[in-house]
Amino acid sequence: MRKMAGLKPQHFKWRMQGTVALVQLDNPERKNPLTFDSYAELRDTFRDLHYAEDVEAVVFLPNGGNFCSGGDVHDIIGPLTRMDMKELLAFTRMTGDLVKAMLNCGKPILSAVDGVAVGAGAIITMASDMRIATPGAKTAFLFTRVGLAGCDMGACAILPRLIGQGRAADLLYTGRAMSAEEGERWGYYSRLVDAADLERTALDMAARITEGPNFAHSITKTQLNHEWNLSLEQAIEAEAQAQAICMQTQDFHRAYHAFVAKEKPVFEGN
Numbered sequence: 039m040r041k042m043a044g045l046k047p048q049h050f051k052w053r054m055q056g057t058v059a060l061v062q063l064d065n066p067e068r069k070n071p072l073t074f075d076s077y078a079e080l081r082d083t084f085r086d087l088h089y090a091e092d093v094e095a096v097v098f099l100p101n102g103g104n105f106c107s108g109g110d111v112h113d114i115i116g117p118l119t120r121m122d123m124k125e126l127l128a129f130t131r132m133t134g135d136l137v138k139a140m141l142n143c144g145k146p147i148l149s150a151v152d153g154v155a156v157g158a159g160a161i162i163t164m165a166s167d168m169r170i171a172t173p174g175a176k177t178a179f180l181f182t183r184v185g186l187a188g189c190d191m192g193a194c195a196i197l198p199r200l201i202g203q204g205r206a207a208d209l210l211y212t213g214r215a216m217s218a219e220e221g222e223r224w225g226y227y228s229r230l231v232d233a234a235d236l237e238r239t240a241l242d243m244a245a246r247i248t249e250g251p252n253f254a255h256s257i258t259k260t261q262l263n264h265e266w267n268l269s270l271e272q273a274i275e276a277e278a279q280a281q282a283i284c285m286q287t288q289d290f291h292r293a294y295h296a297f298v299a300k301e302k303p304v305f306e307g308n
Contacts, residue, residue: 042090047083049076057094058244066102071110072158077133084139094248096145097240098162100152108157133158137192140165141263144256146247150240151175152233161191167259169226170240172233176215183213199266201226251289252307
């Protein structure tokens with residue numbers, strides 16, 4: 039296991055509030071685009087989070103009124119037009135590896151969205167476990183608008199599971215922005231809050247989660263992702279095994295003894 043509270047990334051902001059890691063992309067003048075370097079550093083950070091004992095949840099926050107404008111036009115889009123197939127595949131695999139790392143980091147991830155979250159920025163919100171937004175949030179999977187397919191970084195697999203096949207097709211074929219109201223109505227966003235309340239609401243949600251049984255939360259995240267690929271019978275069996283593992287934890291025993299004593303359980307993540 040390792041500690042990550044003192045992490046000092048070069049290409050995005052990182053700070054801790056208790057056991058919650060707060061992440062912000064850091065170029066607000068250009069609406070926080072991703073670069074080759076920030077992609078790679080985010081990928082490596084989320085891979086390391088799997089082994090972090092001092093981080094129990096992650097919150098992605100906007101910066102300067104916007105979440106993320108996707109791949110930087112000058113740092114990424116221009117160079118891609120000059121790459122050969124081998125180089126292009128290395129890049130697209132790297133971006134997909136960020137999503138894989140987010141799915142497999144073992145920590146609940148919450149995206150709090152304000153302003154634009156487009157392209158790869160929209161993908162980051164999609165790959166999170168939970169999403170909230172302001173009324174001014176605009177989320178667009180705009181790959182077709184730059185001549186690419188909508189199937190980027192797992193969008194054709196994950197987005198239909200969140201909002202349904204037809205709605206996902208609407209967004210992925212057209213590249214249009216999903217309004218915050220649509221996102222909430224379709225279940226993409228669990229709630230809308232005023233911009234002034236966004237960070238506080240996100241941190242309150244994260245704090246409530248981290249007060250729970252965090253080992254069991256990691257099991258929940260694993261099952262939410264893995265059960266996409268299982269039949270119903272396989273999923274029920276997988277959950278039986280997962281729950282039996284959780285019943286061996288001290289948190290399960292703490293909850294029982296607290297219930298008997300008519301007290302609120304205090305979970306310790308083991």
